[in-house]
Amino acid sequence: MAGRANLLNLEAVTAHVPGDASRVLLDAVSLGVERGDRIGVVGLNGGGKTTLLDVLTGDRPVEGGRVSRVGGLRMAHLAQRDAFPEGSRVRDVVLANYGADHEWxxxxxxxxxxxxxxxTDIERSTDGLSGGEKRRVALAAALIGELDLVVLDEPTNHLDVEGIGWLATHLIERRCAVVVVTHDRWFLDTVCTRTWEVAGGRVESYLGGYADWIYARAERSRQADAAEQRRRNLARKELAWLRRGPPARTSKPRYRIEAAEALIADVPPPRNTVELMQFATNRLGRTVLELEDATVRIAERTLLDRVTWRLGPGDRVGVVGVNGSGKTTFLRALTGERPLDSGKRVQGSTVKLEELSQELVDLPTGMRVLEATEAVAKYVRFGKQEMTASQVLERLGFPASRQWTPVGQLSGGERRRLQLTRLLMSEPNVLLLDEPTNDLDVDTLSNLEDLLDGWPGTLVVVSHDRYLTERVCDTVVALFGDGRITHLPGGIDEYLRRRESASTPVLSTPAAATPRTSAAEQRAAHKEAARLERRMETLATREERLHQQLAEAATDPSRLAELDRELKDVVAERESVELEWLAAAERAEA
Incomplete structure (x- = not known):
């Protein structure tokens, strides 16, 4: 069929790690992309996913084999890093192929x-954009225009739940082919009709999205186990033959293997909520964390308005809201790091609280990974299961070969995984996680969820990863910007319905119309918004520079501590300024 014509083919393509010919990322890989394909690419970090995308788009030459593309192929590529020409505007990046405004x-x-x-502001300079803003601009540039193929590397980074939902719907409704690398399992399952697994230099292709890939991989593992068991049986029979001579002829064993039954039989039991609740109550008592008549203000905006909210033993709560809604500030109010403007925070006497923040914390750079973990504890218990530090490290993406790597040589993603491992090894009974899925691949995410499933404590998770939130949390609450913490019995689906309903324009009668801001007040608000925007650009530049300095100072603990303190101050100020800017922008448009 012409409608399923090949757009692009790889034939026996080989690629190595740059500068290290001994490490093969793609080993004689052959595959193709057909018109209308929506392909998700999965695999471990560093396994070759980005290399595969760069080969597909021609951004990286191959060391062996051939890449062929159909003539006139219209293709866009969202790379992992967003780099714009200095002094450019958003318009220059996103609408580069359009002249006058009426053309687009x-x-x-x-x-x-x-x-x-x-x-909303295409005249804004790209120089002062934050990392999340740059990502959205680059993604917009990749999606605009008539295309045959869109190649996306981590497009869901920095998008909230709504943004991820919009992107999924947009890609499904388009007629072009899509190849996407992402760690967002819900997105993979919703969008993709085929999955490529990159591992050991090979690329295995599976029909369907994330759930289908997981099933196929489990079935492949079951078959491998069955083959190994048959090999062992043959070895035992051969040994028996040698020991006692030719045996009497017997009937062959009969195997009755049904894939679904075998898979279901091997699945661990679901989280035992009653048992974990009993563990949690024994460890925590009745009082965990409570906010009583609490008010939290950021600039002119009220995040919490005389709210009373209780977090009980064994509660597992997911917190959702748009970017800038105050989720991180809410967590800081729970920990006591951010004092309440009024009201009272109550913490139980037996609470041992730990928080995984979005910023990297100081790590012992003079130690190796396993030593830095065992310095916290050598063993940890998850419910009834006891694990060694080495086992927890392996579950969170540190194989035995990496556990003796000096901490100072770890990448940013590995440092965050080590931060999470040390936090879990300290055996807190209350755990607050702020975007825990950052820099984790799908296998590590699955292992983290498995660990949290058996963790007998109280859990609060802020995450845009819908799959993780729905897997490890029993309750979802939202910050809608109305000063309340809203319980959502219907979970994230209910959150999205409410957000969509709130954004639907409603025609008001003159009697019910909201009083408009005066022209003078609007002009003042415009000036204030412009001033705050310039301040945000300055802070974003400082934040980016501090991240670079942190990476450069990886072997200097005292310098790291100083930079980390400065980074926290900058991030806190930027969040405060963003909320002030939102309030000013609302007044300017009223």
Whole structure:
């Protein structure tokens, strides 16, 4: 069929780690992308996923084999890093192929992309954009225009739950082919019709999305186990033959293997909520964390308005909300790091609280990974299961070969995984996780969820990873910007329905109309918003520079501590300024 014509083919393609010919990332790989394919690419960090995408797009030459593309192929590539020309505007990046405004403003597809990604000011300079803003601008540039193939490397980074949902719907409704690397399992399952697994230099192809890939991989593992068992049986029979001579002829064993039954039989039991609740109550008592008549203000905005909220023993709560809604500030209020403006915070006497923040913390750079973990504890208990530090490290992406790596040589993602491992080894009974899925591949995410499933404590998770939130949390609450903590019995689906309903325009009668801001007040608000925007750009630049300095100072603990303190101050100020800017922008448009 012409509609399923091949757009791109790889034939026996080989690629190595740059500068290290002994490490093969792609080993004689052959595969193709057909028109209309939506392919998810999965695999361990460093396994070759980004290399595969760079080979597909031609951004990286191959060391062996051939890449062929159909003539006139219209293709866009969202790379892992977002780099824009110095002094450029958002318009220059996103609308580079369009001249006057009327050439794009009347196109509903372009407006849909800009609105869906929250891009409202196309005249803004790209120099002062935060990492998340740069990502959305680069993604918009990749999605605009008539395309045959879109290649996306981590497009869901920095998008909230709504943004990820919009992107999934957008890609499904488009007619072009898609190849995407992402660690967001819900996104993979929703969008993809085929999955490529990159591992050991090979690329295995599976029909379906994430759930289908997991099933196929489990079935492959079951078959391998069955083959190994048959080999062992043959070895035992051969040994018996040698020991006692030719045996009497016997009937052959009969095997009755049904894949579904075998898989279900090997699945561990679901989380035992009653048992974990009993563990948690024994460890925590009745009082964990409580906010009584609490008010939290950020600049002119009220995050919590006289809220009373209780977190009980064994509660597992997911917190959702748009970017900038105050989720991180809410966690800081729970920990006591951010004092309440009024009201009272109560913490139980037996609470041992730990928080995984979005910022990297100081790590003992003079130690090796296993030593830094065992310095916290050599053993940890998850419910009834006891694990060694080495076992926990392996579950969180540190194989035995990496456990003796000096901490100072770890990448940013590995440092965050080590931070999480040390936190779990300290055996807290209350755990607050702020975006724990950052820099984790799908296998590590699955192992983290498995660990948290058996963790007998109280858990609060802020995450845009819908799959993780729905897997490890029993309750979902939302911050809608109305000063309340809203319980959502219907989970994230209910959150999305409420957000969609709130954004639907409603025609008001003159009697019910909201009083408009005066022209003078609007001009003042515009000036204030512009001033705050410049301040945000300055802080974003400082934040990016501090991240670079942190990476450069990896072997200097005292310098790391100083930079980390400065980074926390900058991040806190930027969040405060962003909320002030939002309030000023609302007044300017009223």
């Amino acid at each position: 403003a009347s196109d509903p597809r372009i407006r849909d992309v800009l609105d869906g990604l929250g891009i």
